[in-house]
Amino acid sequence: MQKKDLSRFLIPLSVTMFILVLVGCQSPEVQSTDHKTWSHYGGSPDQSKFFESPSITKENVGQLEMLWSYPSGDDRFYFFSPIIVDSTMFVLGKNSSLIAINALTGEELWIHANLPGITRRGINYWESKDKSDQRLLFTLNNSIQAIDARTGKSIENFGNNGYVDLREGLDRDPTSITRIQSMMPGVIYDNLLILGSAPGEGYFSPPGHVRAYNVVTGKMEWIFHTIPHPGEYGYETWPKDAYKYVGGANVWSEISVDEERGIAYLPIGSPTYDYYGADRLGSNLFANSLVAVDAKTGERLWHYQTVHHDLWDYDLSPAPQLLTVNKDGKKIDAVSIATKHGFVFVFDRVSGEPLFPIEEKPFPKSEMPGEESWPTQPITSLPSFTRHEVTKENLNPYFSDSLRQDWLKRLDSAKTGLYVPPSDKYETLMMPGALGGANYGNTAADPDNGIMYIMTQEYASTYRLNKVEPPKNELTNNDVDKVKSLYGSSCIACHGPNMEGGAGPSLKNLGHHMFYEDFRNIVINGKGVMPGLVHVDEASLKALFQFLGGDPERRNFRRGQGEEVPIEGPVVASGGVDIPPDTQRGAPMQEYPEGTDHPEVRYTTDYGLDWPGLIDPPWSSILAYDLNNGTIKWRRPIGVDSLYAKGDETKGAPNGTQRKGMVITSTGIVFATAKGGKVYAFDSEDGSVLWETTLSNETNAQPSMFTLNGKEYLVINATSNFRSDSYDHSKKSGAISKGYVVYGIPDKK
Template identity: 70%
Template sequence: MHLKYPFTKIYIFVLVVLSAVQTGCQTDLPSSENTTWTHYGGSPGQSKFFNASEINKENVDQLEVAWVYPTEEQMPNFFSPIVVDTTMYLVGKNSSLIAINLHTREEIWIHANLTGITKRGINYWESEDKNDRRLLLTVNNSLQAIDAVTGESIQSFGKNGYVDLRQGLDRDPTSIRRIQPMMPGVIYDDLVIMGSAPGENYFSAPGHIRAYHVVTGELMWTFHTIPQPGEYGYETWPKDAYKYVGGVNAWSEISVDVEKGIAYLPLGSPTYDYYGADRVGSNLFGNSLVALDARTGERLWHFQTVHHDLWDYDLSPAPQLLTINKDGKTIDAVAVATKHGFMFVFDRVTGEPVFPIEEKAFPPSEMPGEEAWPTQPIPSLPNFTRNEVTVETLNPYFSDSVREVWIQRLGEAKSGLYVPPSDQYETIMMPGALGGANFGNTASDPASGIMYVQTQEHASIYKLNKVEPPKIDLSENEVLRVMNLYDNTCKSCHGVDMSGGVGPSLLNVGQHMIYDEFKSIVINGKGQMPGFIHVDEETLKALYRYLGGNPRTFNFRRNIETKTPEGPVVATGGVEILPDENRASPMSEYPEGVDHPADRYTTDYGLDWPGLAAPPWSSLVAYDLNKGTIKWRRPIGQDSLYVQGDPSKGAPGGVLRKGMVITSSGLVFATAKGGKLYALDADDGEIVWETTLSHEVNGQPSMFLLDGKQYLVVNASSNFARDSYDHSKKAGALPKGYVVFALPKK
């Protein structure tokens, strides 16, 4: 057991006060709680729990589509709607924010063309007298506020109507190309607590956690996730690391215990993810669960789940706040599931592990300058994934020829938990970069102590390569490499002729985008586009030239043409974001005078063979945290990637970044790959109802009550990855959109 905080006098005083509050609190959920869905995960605790019983085990098989709000957009829509009273807020119609009257199902207002909005969700806040109701959202690295009643931007928020999220990170703000989070923040009182998604490249921005006043936009506090001189944890890094290391960010769901005033941060890996010679040490607060005073941002306690991460094992799912009964003792606990399949459980106030955690030894790194941490924390709870790929566990659907290739590759590679990446051989990690448990993949019944995890067992194959200095002149052969890159990486989204498809057109994109911005988007990703960190500078420049640009010139970006959608449009584009007067290039070298390794190494995410091991590849797992056991496990989803024979039958698998809703009537609603929507019995995991949606789901479902009737909302507006189960082409298919389910009218 390793407690990770110092017992200062101030902290002991806070601990005593919080413990007194804890003792006097009701542990069961009052009936008035969890009956709304005004946050991404239903409530600030992100439990995805809903207190309603109209839909139950006996009648759930009668669920039917009540109505659909269509989106009909080319780009996938991952938004998770929220509901306030009789209004639903969602994104559709070319990245417009839309308010829907749930009684009439008509649009109240449309704030059009919010290009660059965080696609997964927004925050809602209201004053005590409800005279001030506002939506907090991030757009193009800015935090903005929109009047929830009128749909118009609130110009008094921040400076000129917005907060520049690039400010306050101890880097030149104009050099930061990506910082806004993939997910909404979390509301606590009159604060919105924000994470970030700065990317995973060398020299990405740091992922410091910040809280802003919801009315004024004023920065109220900052928690340095990469400690600076004099701060706790600074000694776990090289002395100048805070000047160049990035990441250590909360890119997913932050959970808040509103009664105790504690925010729980699931923090990600430091950059660079797979080679850490420039960040020797354990690297606090990377890969840590951190408890902060939500009002001040002061650290209360933390636990690091991976020391000196070399495997991209971010903490990404929401920490779950549960009350458990262990050995006759009632404990307010916080539990976090990891990308590598472990479950950690702590006392919510003290940080004391509820179940033992042991530091175990693992192999050293063979890479120059690299110092893999000699031990890693292993919890005593059963893990929910496999951690190795062997010949015996290879996918049985492989053909004989493919199987023989993999038998040879496995013989030359290394696989197993915490095997450090190498440039001499492949390391096969299970799970890989996609989890395990990823964002949106945890939920709970807070009062019962039962926690649910959607897990994905996809391997990643890594091999480090030295980053070579870029060349100035490009040959024809190197241009051919660009075409190979486009065919293998870009074509499926941007089209065979670059004119667009799932993604936008790239024709002549180099004529209206400067090279630095183009490079940042390719490497770090933007919006729903993932980053491709493995692409070298030489190929990037060739690709940029192929798309009509010149890396040596600075072309000013043209305005993107937008269309005003039909309907009650009240505003368009949010507030005007003022351009930078002197825009700096993204940081690409270590600061002058800073000691650093002679070479850098990178690898891609190794996702070419996600179904390397035998199925099931995805499951829903229920933990009974009162006993510290797995209560049940149920394979879910459809994935025909490696199935021979009839592809329509598929094989269980494919949860990536889906969601759940847990009900007080004992149901677990879960989405999964292939447009699957399930209702499972919370007691034993039996599927009591399922349906197949016409389009893929990549957002968190929501639930609400209207005039006493219970509704489930699922955003089914993403395209299917493979035609083998493209249900949108079948007779009677629903349009892309938000599908609302309910029981039949009596």
């Protein structure tokens, strides 16, 4: 394989010209994007979070008040982003129930109860041209299901008796796939649901191929192999037969669609295993790539790979933004992607031609056995929006003298800097790390003015590779030490030094009242504000469960939907359709397929998220990126001051932008949520704060807007607990219950 051959990263010019002619001559059947409704996650299929809001202006936004709220009904966290169709709002609450409420009053219209395992962040709405068929589509326990949006009842002639099994169609044994559904809803285009996945990032995770399903029949209409099969473009960028065992390379976040042209833009993530790639030597297309495909067929139109042979978990997370830019006096329809490592890449939306220069620059070589890091990485000429090193000069100024001295010594033996490969010989301090830079929900745009808005956080990761040990049946003293280390690095901040709880619940005797399957699902996938620990191997998971008093061999044979819980209100159905109980059970792939070449030793590391406040503040910011000239127009810090900055070293630093979101209005307002229950209205021109409020509970979802009777409303999901490094406003006098909060300008009396 020729490592210097970069032609495969961009589509050849001759093919590009063919696409220009083909797409330019097509007569689109779908109308251009309407930004006057919010019936999709992100507002519309372009994921711009842009909304036509003529009645809320810079002059009157300061008059916004909470008009009503709808309580979520229990103490769970819901990351759900409401969608609104006509006068009906759809939310998630009351023991994972889908609920239709009157968008003007909050009155419950129907409840489809008990849907644990439903996609956490949102659902899709589709209607036929005559509106006789209106349905909600979502994933649940590795299946796709559909509900009648008017009645709330399951549509049982969808798919196979009401469901589609997402484990099928991936060229892997379906019984070996224990997790595949995405936490994001996907996107509706015409009569298709285009869907990504979240298969996990451990060795032998399933592949993250992107698929499109017919919204009426449930039939899979097309599949795009993100890990190419033999004979497909990009196959040669992997070892022979790598598609049989490599996983990931998935779209776990937001897919954007140019409805007028019929092009879907896929932000594809990292391949497995994220931090050690000796079994996937090569550049690894289409991992870490922005890929444009024909939305009707899934055919690749063009692509660009932003990280070659990723070893840093720098997957593409935020939504690609579709904008019209005015560059050198010429209007160009562009697509822009912001990255975890702080770069912005901008391309012609049709041809894939970069609008700003990108240079392949050399970076350090990996010293790990069997590993071959790619010699160069693409660096855009546009200014970065994050820092890329942890230095003695930018250490957190609030550290005590003793803690500072510890870190000064640690830095002497560690390596830091952009694209420093992980090692088992020394610690690498990656800035930003796995949760740094721009993440899902962290980009928005004014589509006509060429301005992209980015939320970003300065969050380092500390990595050190360790050998994957063969699984053991007994919990040895060495296992106990490892489990205690795992608990100390990943669990203690929320669950307390004695497992008595804190920001998270108590874990004392957890194993006595939980089955291993459920425990494993929570640890790997995350729950509430807890991130999924996808890199913990199976042996360590079982050891941790035993450490908490559990028996990994005690099996749970309940059905996939979980036990029904009595719910008050207009309940019309419960649990979705019946699905086989094995959609989340099976025997995960544990070894390489027979006959495939592979390294003798595997290595892993955790996310290294112990020190979110490692460098000096501000830790979280929002910025306006002017893509007409490639400059950062303004930048403002967001979120509460951390208690860490007040001198309490037992607390963490702000995690202010992940799981947050924005709404951009046609009147020049940028609504943004941030850590500590903060909601801002910024002036889009200069970033000045026009309005600000603090919620009674934390928000971890995309805000929404809607118009009813000529008046605009802002909806915020405030259903999360505050973390231990925030002030708890839920205990203040006048605080409201967890739920969905609707803001508007009160009518004049």
